[in-house]
Amino acid sequence: MALKIKGNDRFKQKVKETINLNYKSDVDVVLTQSENQTIEIVLHESNLHHLQPLMKQLFKPSTTLIGKTHRGKVWVAAHDIHVIEAFKNEVETIVNHQVITLEKKLYEYEEHLADDGFIRIGKSVLVNAHKIVAVAAAYNGKLLLYLDNDEKVYVNRSYTKHFKDLLAQRKETQ
Secondary structure, eight states, X not given: OOEEEESOHHHHHHHHHHHOOOBOXXXXXXXXXOTTSOEEEEEOGGGXXXXXXXXXXXXXXXXXXXXXXXTEEEEEEGGGOSEEEEETTEEXXXXXXXXXXXXXXXXXXXXXXXXXXXXEEEXXXXXXXXXXXXXXXXXXXXXXXXXXXXXXXXXXXXXHHHHHHHHHHHHHHO
């Protein structure tokens, strides 16, 4: 489905992060932000089948994770996370230059955050697929992922096929 978004930059960024759809010139659905801040959806009758999945994504509550920092307990939205890593017995992420130690095991986050776009790319690493801006081949059959915060992470060789399959599957559903 192709999508065109009309509105201020903040609105466009929020929609882009929420539904993670690509912008194309041949548009199926148009989202606009009216002057009174309501969202208007404009689509042709032949594209009505796109409406239900779009509405589910737009109005889905954000998944929130609980973690600890040096200041105490914090809540972080899953869509703000780029990478989750396990080190020894701790699972950590970095959000806004702040290290957050998460409360659960990595495999629990893998299951819990699958619908939010998180994919395992190594024995101890999950990545938010919505934050990937480019993928490149790397040495020894690995893939190099470029994230929207200029971070680079590798997909380990044993996870490459699974990673490609998940990306292809997600592309088909969009």
